[in-house]
Amino acid sequence: MEGTQSLGVDGSPQAEESEQESAGGPGGQGLSPGQREVLERCLHTLTHARNDSHTLAALLLITRLCPANQMDHATLRRVFEAVGLGLPARLLVTALRSNSGAGLPPEELLSLGAALLAALSTDPDMATHPQLLSTVPLLLGLIANGLSSVPRDQGPAQTTQGTAEGHPSQTFHGNTSDLSKKNPNQVLKDEIKSGADQSKPRESEQHHVSEEPIKAEGEESRSPASDLDEAVAIDCYQVLRAVCGSTHGPEKLLARGAVPALCSAVAQKRVQSRQRGLPLLGHLLSGPIKPKAWSKHRAELSSLLASLADEFSQASDQRRLEMCALMTQFLPLPEGAPESEGLKSVGSQLWAGLRPMIQSKVTPAQLGDILVLSACLLDLFGWAPVGPPKLCCLLVNRACVEVRMGLEVLPSMEVSLDQQNILGACYRIMEAAMEQACCQEESDEPSEPRTAIAGLSLQQSKQVLGVLAEAFSAIIYYLQQVGAGRHGDPFVFATFRCLCAWLAEETSCLKDDILALLPVLIGYVRSQREAGGQAEGLASWMSEMSVADGPQGRAWTAEGALRYLLPALCHLSAEEAPRQLLLSQGVPALLTDFLRRGWEASRGAGGKAGSRDPSMETACSALLNFVVTEPDYVREDACFASLQSFLNDAFPVALHKPQLLVMAANFCTLGLMIGRLTQAPAGPAGMGQHRFFSAALGFLLGALSGPDPGPGQLRVSAAWQDWWHEVGQLWALALQAFGACVRAQPAVARLARDGGWLAEVLGLLGSCSALPDSQIQGALEEALVALASHCPLCRADIASCMERSKGGSIMSMARLQRVLAH
Template structure:
């Protein structure tokens, strides 16, 4: 039995021949048992001993003697108030919960369907007290009472119990206590008389929490509790200040609000959890220094997951008060073990509301500075020193504070805007922004130093991934600082990403870490692509610079990117083609290699693999409007590679022909001249994404011109697919193109066609002679087709 109860009933061995009377696992069907009385075997309860001293054989003897039906019937009988039992309801409840508590110490029994069906009753007891259960929760009576009818129906009744109705009945039950006093004077008097017994005694409360905690420890335990109404019942127990609710109830809620069930709990019960969080936040603000320090860890558990929109001004107000309480704590002199929980709570609050409620700019600078100092102190240790789990937890929180500061500080460091500040950190002065960038640079230097020491055997360590991810967030914004250190770290960054992508590292710890993290998008399942996904923005910057690019090529980075695109495309096809921006970023990095390293593109076999992939994917993507940006990346990347190839000696491969045919139709769909003269407009299907794809579209047209010069056979496709006719008609009708760059890209493609194909040249010349429009402005094209 749990804390607060000194003993647990233990059943001695039943006399020979008595088991048939109904005391076994199935229970009996006699009228005597239906009324809650005990069989001869069950009345052998003759002694008590501490629950901690019960071993499995003893528990098995209890189970064989009384089964799970007996404690369930005791609870139902107490709730019904059936006088035929011969025992007061409180004693029946006490005995029933004590038996269940003893049995629940065995995980096999804790997971038994019959025990799970008693959960709504137990939740009602801890939420309302024992006396209210005698007047309420008829649904639980019925369901639990049915378990003792016969051995045949036992399992069916237990497994068939409707968990949603259980949850609803608990909620309904908890609500009736509040309103029972409004039904008249008699009712009010009755409530006054029973109110002392509505407070749980410690033994019964401890037994109830022992059972619920044992269930929660099962693999599916949190889901079992969640589906049976645990959240509203526990929240009400805390609100009513029931026995052990602040000690054991909050601890149980903390377990339910951790890991995989956190999102589900908040989506099902946002109102109750928001109310609880408001209360805990107010308690935190009113607590004394040491108590407030101890409450930092607790408060973190009850914050909603990132991405859950809590439209509550009251919650927003108390979070602002929490920041107010944290400010003097962060300004004080604290030991390392004291500062950790404060920084972790600060990180979680930043995840929730950003910098808006943190406080004045000076305090924002202090928060970032303290996080950076902790990181430097923690990571700049001699190689071989192991970091404790507590320190790793603190540093992970510090990383999140640093990441939250990076984008804002970088923006402020680049330019000062006249727009009104959106949060306190955007109000930093230029000097403050530079100071923040300076301490961030020192802290990220410490991260790089630490990662340099990481052995491949630690690639599966969640803390290594957290450190890697944080560094990548900085590299995505800043690659000009510490350039030599960054370049020197590239072998680790690429090796680490490749190891996870190819499944060479143990993933179990990372999968659990992803489930427990409450930061941005890490709450999904681990796939192995996450490490490279975080590194990709930095690779876009680094692949454009000659020094880092040479190192990346020596590490076979293009092959890694192609592997990533191949795996991502396979995953994408299985998920109804949901947009994945990281695929677009990978294309950008590959595009940099294609532009700057033509010989590598011609010789490296990974680019041949990429060519096949693009030929397969582009015909699918062009029919998915929500994936237009990815289609534009694939189209442009394929055309940029195509301009580096020579004309085939024999027949053209079907895959190549399919890619170019699709690319021509795709490029043609971007502009729409309409039915009357006027400016060309971006077509409706492209309009929403034009800012993202316009440069890619223009680059694709220029690359198309290069492809035609390198592979003249494409001019036949240009005419067959109708691209040339459509483009000439549009340019002849329209008065002006969207911008000068668009005109230049179209002109370059048309000039290439005129130079490589006599039929194309004649067609363009006829159109230029007979129409004015935007064609008349293309001077280079006039020279190519010999039109004055």
């Protein structure tokens, strides 16, 4: 097995053949009868050894007479269990303590202890044992600073494991000077001769490590060299690699200081730190612990990244190609990335090295690494540092070609993991390009509009959209072939997510293909919601890839797929043909349930409304499209009665939360638009709707504020001012819907008058000389006209106000005056 070490008679590590190549079978059948007999006697001695000297003697004899490549895994496991982890831990501690009196040079004790730990760590159970984990800080100190990492008069840094787990602060118990003079075979014979009846089994090494070290008379303290022996370094990395590969191993290494120690080791540019330490650190930073690592050790990782970027920029073309995958591992995630000039400099250096590679002819594997690194840099820095427009177009084109080749020319529906990683990077490049190509910016030349991709011209933008359309056509084809049995595949989710990013911006291109795919997309959304918490594979992938659930950056939930599709549903529900298809798929009921679940989740266990959720606002917009355009469907479908009931309960809670003002405006408008199409229900439902209308009138009135001081222009209130660009149109539509509710439900007019809403509005209009804009005037006039037309008492109040008003803004409402004149 890779990294397995056997010990020579002098205690030095000797590499053996891999476990897979060993000739042994069960019980060590690769050994001769004589070897097996010796092995069994040695194992007996290991198990019943009274001190560390006897343990070492038996172990050294085993490695001399029974090579590891002749023993099967089960036999090796017996040796590992017999030796235990306490001995190598004590050897390391003794080597690094002053005046240990162990009888051997500290370098040899260190070599022996590290080699034993390395061999033991190849067993998966040993690699996760608390005793072995307690040696990790010591091993990290050795690879970071050599032998000088541990004070000469102290043991290694204490961990929280405690002596009950065989803490390595205990020291080696045995006179190794005897071993250096006496034949280990003779030591073993002496032990066997004493008889098993005279050998008391030692206690478990998990609970008893040793007493104080035995000193050789007259021995002086030794100072090991600070430079770590290469063989010891290899053994240290073997142990760390084994721990990292275990369950929760990365978290355990992070907690024990692995990141700063490995950064320090790599910075010293030793051979083993580059060959073993850098890949190990890269592996650590490629998993779920990356955000924690960057948060906890930002300075060390930033310094290492800057050093690697310097190396990348100065490397030869071939070396830069080889380093692309490495650089991807060491880049921080966009969320929580440190904003600094140093990080921006890193981005500039990496793009400078990438540009010629993007333009050159490379192998498919090399292109894949280039695209993955490019996607990571786009996530971090956007398009600004990429380069000239032609290079940006070329990068997008290469990503789109890769997607077409990967999805259209598949020999089967299975995509290899490497190809999934590359295509996932291409998706991110396409998403970034889509956002920018559709975002025109004004330029100095009106005839030549620019986009945010470093001065991309309109013609170049059209070209980018053209190649994107071809790639998305391939994505549509791929998703059409995916069966329901693969809905839990993370790659299918990544493909779905990319298409949703396209549909959020562009629904007119490939319209027929999109319409044909809509049932598939909605079916995929439903399968994800039905899977719920059982979709552990996808949830784990989302966490490992640090993929947020939707553009709002929420953690992954069963609603994740629907959140990505919502912008497209909002666009498509505004068009006749797609809307009819969405109705046939029951999308309004899907959106209603999404709102209900989202509201319950946002309130949490404490029952308090939480933070803003733009996805819920988007769902309201899509439902509003159905309510405006499909009145008959709204009257007949039970989901809208359920929606109204939900709004009756949720809206009064939301309107009192300043952070939920946009949500409240959506709830208010949607509820009033549904109310205009239905009759007031009887019983508790009618009381709930009565409360809704009362809350809605107060909420809408709160948007306006009179001038201060004296007559002047009516203003938008301070609480609404910052949100007016989002809620202004909703407010106007809600007032228009209120007017329609007055016509459908006469009781609403009485509510407006008796509740004081009408008097408040008339007071504002009478005291203000002008209204802010025609939208506000039109909305208010629509509501007043409805009240004047359907409620005699309201009509009288409005007429009285107009008679008293001299120059008030109500006098500018010509339509209202005409209604009152008749």
